[in-house]
Amino acid sequence: MFLESIKIENSQLKNLVFHQERFDETRKHFFLNSPTIDLANFFKNLPMLDNEKIYKLRLLYDFSIQSYEIIPYQPKIIRSLKIVHANELAYAHKYAHRTEINHLFEKKELCDDILIVQNNQITDTSYANIAFFDGTKWVTPKNCLLKGTFRKLLFIKKLIYEQNIFKNDIAFYEKAKIFNSMLEWEGSEIEIKNILE
Numbered sequence: 001m002f003l004e005s006i007k008i009e010n011s012q013l014k015n016l017v018f019h020q021e022r023f024d025e026t027r028k029h030f031f032l033n034s035p036t037i038d039l040a041n042f043f044k045n046l047p048m049l050d051n052e053k054i055y056k057l058r059l060l061y062d063f064s065i066q067s068y069e070i071i072p073y074q075p076k077i078i079r080s081l082k083i084v085h086a087n088e089l090a091y092a093h094k095y096a097h098r099t100e101i102n103h104l105f106e107k108k109e110l111c112d113d114i115l116i117v118q119n120n121q122i123t124d125t126s127y128a129n130i131a132f133f134d135g136t137k138w139v140t141p142k143n144c145l146l147k148g149t150f151r152k153l154l155f156i157k158k159l160i161y162e163q164n165i166f167k168n169d170i171a172f173y174e175k176a177k178i179f180n181s182m183l184e185w186e187g188s189e190i191e192i193k194n195i196l197e
């Protein structure tokens with residue numbers, strides 16, 4: 001089973017073209033003859049929502065759409081990250097079941113989230129991509145676990161650039177920021193001193 005988390009703001013599905021792209025790619029990869037499903041058409045009659053609030057549309061699917069729910073969204077406040085190593089972890093597709101990542105998350109100790117390292121390279125946090133500011137530009141790990149939909153939009157807007165980032169490189173950056181389809185790019189930043197071994 002696979003998952004798409006789509007942000008609803010002002011009763012509009014945000015960044016839908018990239019969610020559609022990942023939805024299509026995943027289904028073609030695992031279910032070769034899966035029927036075409038246009039998400040914009042499927043969700044054209046959303047229920048009335050409070051435009052003052054942000055919502056998450058949580059979509060579960062495999063060969064076809066299995067279920068979805070719309071829930072109010074409140075972002076987590078992430079100010080610290082615990083580095084954990086997981087060389088064998090694979091998460092190239094957005095699976096609904098995240099048992100391995102959940103086990104890694106249990107190692108966060110007093111931090112708010114984890115920062116996953118594979119073969120000494122930075123990848124992602126438990127639920128978001130990450131970028132680091134080098135004083136001039138924001139860079140994000142080329143070796144990410146999951147190429148997020150918002151990550152793709154930020155590339156197109158030239159707000160982030162991709163490169164290999166090794167664990168020992170972290171100290172040379174000024175600050176970090178996490179992002180995904182539900183988090184605003186202008187959100188809170190993480191001080192480098194709060195990324196802990």
